[in-house]
Amino acid sequence: MDTIEPKTEADVEKALSWALENKTPLCIRGHGTKSRLAPSSTTTHILDLSNLNGILSYEPDELVISALAGTPLDVIKEALNEKGQHLAFEPLEPLPVIGESQGSTLGGMVAAGLSGPRRLSAGGVRDHILGLSGVTGRALAFKIGGRVVKNVSGYDLSKLLTGSWGTLAAMTRITMKVLPSPPETRTLHLSGETREETLHQLRKAAASPCQITGAALLEDGDGVIRLEGRDDEIDQRLDLLKTFLDTPGKALMTDESQAIWQSLSSLTALSEEEIVWRIEIPRASAAVVLDVAPNKKAQVDWAGARIWLGGDLSEDERAAIRNCGARLALFHGGEDDWRKESMQAAANPALGALKSRIRDAFDPLRILNPHIIGRG
Amino acid sequence: MKSIPIDQSILARRDAIIAAMQKIVGKERLITSDTAMRPYESDALTAYRQLPLLVVLPDTVEEVAAIMKYASDNEVKLVPRGAGTSLSGGALPLADGILMSMARFNRIHEIDYENQCVVAGPGVTNLSITDAVKGEGFYYAPDPSSRIACTIGGNVAENAGGMHCLKYGLTTNNILGLELVLLTGEVIRLGGRDIMEGDLDIMGLVTGSEGMLGVVTEVTVRILPAPLQAITMLIGFDTVEAGGKTVSGIIAAGLIPGALEMMDGLAIRAAEGFVKSGYPTDVAACLIIELDGTAAEIKSAKALVMDVADKAGATSVKASQNEEERLAMWQGRMSAFPAVGRLAPDYYCMDGTIPRGKLPEVLTAITDMSERYGLEVANVFHAGDGNLHPLILYDANKPGELEKAESFGDEILKLCVSVGGVLTGEHGVGIEKRDLMPEMFTETDLKVQQQVKCAFDPASLLNPGKVFPTLHRCAELGRVHVHSADGTRFPDLPRF
Numbered sequence: 001m002d003t004i005e006p007k008t009e010a011d012v013e014k015a016l017s018w019a020l021e022n023k024t025p026l027c028i029r030g031h032g033t034k035s036r037l038a039p040s041s042t043t044t045h046i047l048d049l050s051n052l053n054g055i056l057s058y059e060p061d062e063l064v065i066s067a068l069a070g071t072p073l074d075v076i077k078e079a080l081n082e083k084g085q086h087l088a089f090e091p092l093e094p095l096p097v098i099g100e101s102q103g104s105t106l107g108g109m110v111a112a113g114l115s116g117p118r119r120l121s122a123g124g125v126r127d128h129i130l131g132l133s134g135v136t137g138r139a140l141a142f143k144i145g146g147r148v149v150k151n152v153s154g155y156d157l158s159k160l161l162t163g164s165w166g167t168l169a170a171m172t173r174i175t176m177k178v179l180p181s182p183p184e185t186r187t188l189h190l191s192g193e194t195r196e197e198t199l200h201q202l203r204k205a206a207a208s209p210c211q212i213t214g215a216a217l218l219e220d221g222d223g224v225i226r227l228e229g230r231d232d233e234i235d236q237r238l239d240l241l242k243t244f245l246d247t248p249g250k251a252l253m254t255d256e257s258q259a260i261w262q263s264l265s266s267l268t269a270l271s272e273e274e275i276v277w278r279i280e281i282p283r284a285s286a287a288v289v290l291d292v293a294p295n296k297k298a299q300v301d302w303a304g305a306r307i308w309l310g311g312d313l314s315e316d317e318r319a320a321i322r323n324c325g326a327r328l329a330l331f332h333g334g335e336d337d338w339r340k341e342s343m344q345a346a347a348n349p350a351l352g353a354l355k356s357r358i359r360d361a362f363d364p365l366r367i368l369n370p371h372i373i374g375r376g
Numbered sequence: 377m378k379s380i381p382i383d384q385s386i387l388a389r390r391d392a393i394i395a396a397m398q399k400i401v402g403k404e405r406l407i408t409s410d411t412a413m414r415p416y417e418s419d420a421l422t423a424y425r426q427l428p429l430l431v432v433l434p435d436t437v438e439e440v441a442a443i444m445k446y447a448s449d450n451e452v453k454l455v456p457r458g459a460g461t462s463l464s465g466g467a468l469p470l471a472d473g474i475l476m477s478m479a480r481f482n483r484i485h486e487i488d489y490e491n492q493c494v495v496a497g498p499g500v501t502n503l504s505i506t507d508a509v510k511g512e513g514f515y516y517a518p519d520p521s522s523r524i525a526c527t528i529g530g531n532v533a534e535n536a537g538g539m540h541c542l543k544y545g546l547t548t549n550n551i552l553g554l555e556l557v558l559l560t561g562e563v564i565r566l567g568g569r570d571i572m573e574g575d576l577d578i579m580g581l582v583t584g585s586e587g588m589l590g591v592v593t594e595v596t597v598r599i600l601p602a603p604l605q606a607i608t609m610l611i612g613f614d615t616v617e618a619g620g621k622t623v624s625g626i627i628a629a630g631l632i633p634g635a636l637e638m639m640d641g642l643a644i645r646a647a648e649g650f651v652k653s654g655y656p657t658d659v660a661a662c663l664i665i666e667l668d669g670t671a672a673e674i675k676s677a678k679a680l681v682m683d684v685a686d687k688a689g690a691t692s693v694k695a696s697q698n699e700e701e702r703l704a705m706w707q708g709r710m711s712a713f714p715a716v717g718r719l720a721p722d723y724y725c726m727d728g729t730i731p732r733g734k735l736p737e738v739l740t741a742i743t744d745m746s747e748r749y750g751l752e753v754a755n756v757f758h759a760g761d762g763n764l765h766p767l768i769l770y771d772a773n774k775p776g777e778l779e780k781a782e783s784f785g786d787e788i789l790k791l792c793v794s795v796g797g798v799l800t801g802e803h804g805v806g807i808e809k810r811d812l813m814p815e816m817f818t819e820t821d822l823k824v825q826q827q828v829k830c831a832f833d834p835a836s837l838l839n840p841g842k843v844f845p846t847l848h849r850c851a852e853l854g855r856v857h858v859h860s861a862d863g864t865r866f867p868d869l870p871r872f
Contacts, residue, residue, distance in 0.1 A: 002869055004869060004871075004872075005872060006872050008872075011872045014872075015870050015872075017858065018870045021858040059733075061627070061732070062731050063627065114573070115573060119571060119573075124573050125573070126573065126577055126580055127548075127549050136824060136827075138827075140820050140823065142820055143818075143821055146797065146798045147796060148729045148730070148731060148761065148762055148797055149761050150541070150546070150758065150761045150801030150802055151729055151800070152535045152800050152801065152803075152804050152805070153799045153800050153805060153809075153816055153817075154805065154813065154817060155581060155584070155585055155825045155828060155829075156548065156583065156584050157824070159577045160578070160828070162577060162580075163573055163575075163576070163577055164576060164577075180629075180631075180632075183630070206492065207489070207492060207514075209601040209603055209669075209670075211603075211669065230630075230676050232676045233669075233672035236670060236671075237670050280573075280574050281570070282488075282491040282568060283490075283492075283570050284490035302570070327568070327572065329574055350560070350563070350564050351565075351578075354564065354831065354832070357830075357831035357832075358578070358828065360831065361830060364854070365856065
């Protein structure tokens with residue numbers, strides 16, 4: 001396997017021109033942390049973007065940071081942390097699951113588009129991208145967006161590229177919206193109820209005017225609800241939250257809270273699982289989905305709208321989950337089934353054809369991550 | 377004035393097209409006489425007027441699909457329209473285009489409190505969604521000023537914002553699902569009833585695509601629990617700088633208010649003359665801030681705001697004591713546009729976004745331009761996110777004044793881009809800002825966007841003449857060009 005290691009954005013354009021001319025598909029890679037969440041690469045060449053590394057500008061007062069795509073996410077988080085800011089969508093970094101120790105790059109995070117528990121209230125990765133530059137599979141270097149939130153100039157390609165798993169363009173620089181980190185956190189820990197009842201409480205919390213920022217079901221069946229804010233108001237809000245629920249909970253303070261939510265955004269509870277499924281479902285139906293395979297290890301997020309399930313699922317179980325109205329996808333492991341699952345997921349031929357035409361627009365010769373089809 | 381080229385061959389086929397539309401929707405939902413089409417000749421960018429080829433008002437998804445398939449098969453242009461409140465000409469008809477009104481898709485299909493969403497037809501007005509759920513303590517957050525009239529389908533097309541989007545996001549951050557009809561006549565569903573991120577985000581692409589990729593026939597929106605309480609604060613400053621400093625200070629301190637608006641002296645005096653909200657009229661600028669949440673949150677936030685404003689040198693601070701006062705204090709800001717409209721026969725509402733910190737600099741430059749062009753301008757902004765609405769006053773009856781106003785507007789937008797901002801924050805590009813796109817995007821940037829459009833509309837039939845200054849043919853855009861930047865070829869693996 002040959003590796004191409006561009007050092008600048010101009011190099012990336014050159015690399016893609018070469019690949020296009022030689023009709024040589026590339027596997028795009030930052031630190032490769034997402035490679036085990038996708039089918040194995042079939043390409044002979046890797047485009048390693050990790051040398052595109054560095055924060056280009058960070059303006060805390062403007063709530064904006066811009067960096068090259070190969071910048072380690074940890075470096076970004078550290079720079080933000082120093083100024084009391086953070087990426088509000090809480091990137092999901094399932095390192096324990098995929099057995100990696102080195103974290104993701106900024107580009108890898110955006111390409112996978114995986115958000116953590118706070119997506120419930122703060123929006124996801126896709127809601128925090130203000131602008132980006134990249135090179136398409138036609139070797140066209142382009143930029144979209146800018147550095148401001150209110151922007152409807154032209155098509156919102158940043159939404160399309162987020163979560164596109166490197167199949168549309170090689171991103172070279174990304175500008176993100178950042179927000180102040182809340183100084184205080186409280187977690188209400190609910191236990192002793194059935195999963196169905198706990199999920200009901202999570203939904204009640206989400207529908208309350210308490211502005212919760214997380215609602216999850218742990219793999220032991222306990223529920224956790226998060227509040228974040230300032231110390232001169234958060235405890236009153238916690239008391240208010242309790243009045244909207246039917247079961248008392250135990251309140252946890254900032255430090256203990258952070259450990260719980262950190263674990264949820266790294267899927268630690270599923271780290272021993274060889275196969276992990278991702279299920280997305282309207283939250284009110286989460287309990288029904290869990291009942292299809294009640295003995296599987298499960299972590300539920302977004303007040304029920306996202307379920308992580310550990311272990312293999314039979315054909316019948318998969319069909320039953322889909323019949324609940326859920327979107328089911330293989331997240332990790334079980335590679336032989338990967339393409340089969342992806343193909344099945346394209347339920348509507350019109351949508352499948354449109355996705356193919358969109359891919360043609362960016363990458364007609366399929367030189368970008370061709371092994372990733374119907375993914376993301 | 378910008379123009380859109382007309383395809384005479386379409387005009388020549390008008391009778392056949394009318395007959396075909398009649399086959400689909402019958403006689404009653406088809407409008408062909410000039411008089412009856414007159415209400416559709418413009419949107420809220422009233423300087424531009426154009427009667428369409430015909431107006432058709434479909435009732436069902438099947439009709440929409442049939443109309444679009446006909447347009448595609450017969451190469452007839454199509455302009456979808458909600459309420460026609462676009463301020464950039466997004467719904468401006470084409471002389472050679474079918475104007476397809478989505479107004480009859482005005483039913484709320486389902487309110488799903490369990491999943492916190494509402495499923496609505498694209499012709500449902502923005503405000504009526506909130507009205508439908510407020511009894512249960514919910515609301516739909518994006519609130520453009522035209523919400524009493526604008527439709528949710530139009531909101532999707534323009535990615536509409538509003539005063540509360542600083543804290544609660546724009547349309548694209550608040551919708552969960554769409555049903556979209558393509559020019560092929562196919563109907564696709566994107567998203568669902570809750571948040572999802574496991575699929576290619578075509579919904580995100582379609583939102584803000586100004587009616588150029590497909591036609592929305594159903595929208596599923598997220599509804600949020602209404603905040604328990606809210607207060608409004610009105611803060612006066614004797615310089616714009618002090619106002620801008622306060623805005624930055626509030627956000628830097630970690631507080632994102634529910635709304636954070638600014639008006640300049642001229643806008644304030646116009647508003648006071650119109651609605652008498654008790655705004656300080658002897659100031660250079662004032663901030664209107666909404667703080668929402670629990671009583672404790674509001675108390676905490678209010679203290680923070682007062683501290684920042686005080687340090688920045690505010691000359692007056694007022695906070696509402698009850699709901700009646702809160703609503704009254706908003707009246708001035710809400711009436712700003714019509715109030716300014718009383719100052720001159722016409723006004724031209726601009727829309728651009730700049731980095732917050734550039735506010736004083738840009739305002740000073742706008743004042744200079746105002747003197748140069750000899751046209752007054754009042755400024756109203758969503759200060760929290762740097763989205764400006766300069767209102768240029770002019771008299772269309774004076775020869776050359778409209779052109780002067782347009783040049784003035786163009787210069788403001790170019791300035792926005794040059795200080796690191798963008799051409800349009802929420803009103804869209806439409807026809808209005810089309811020719812300024814090269815200020816922000818290179819030819820290649822625009823090419824990449826148009827290549828995406830080719831996946832939806834290879835013949836450029838949906839709302840052509842809007843957004844992109846030059847239409848390239850998809851055959852040309854689709855060709856794969858292999859170019860070597862330095863003219864050499866690459867037989868060997870590139871090493872850097």
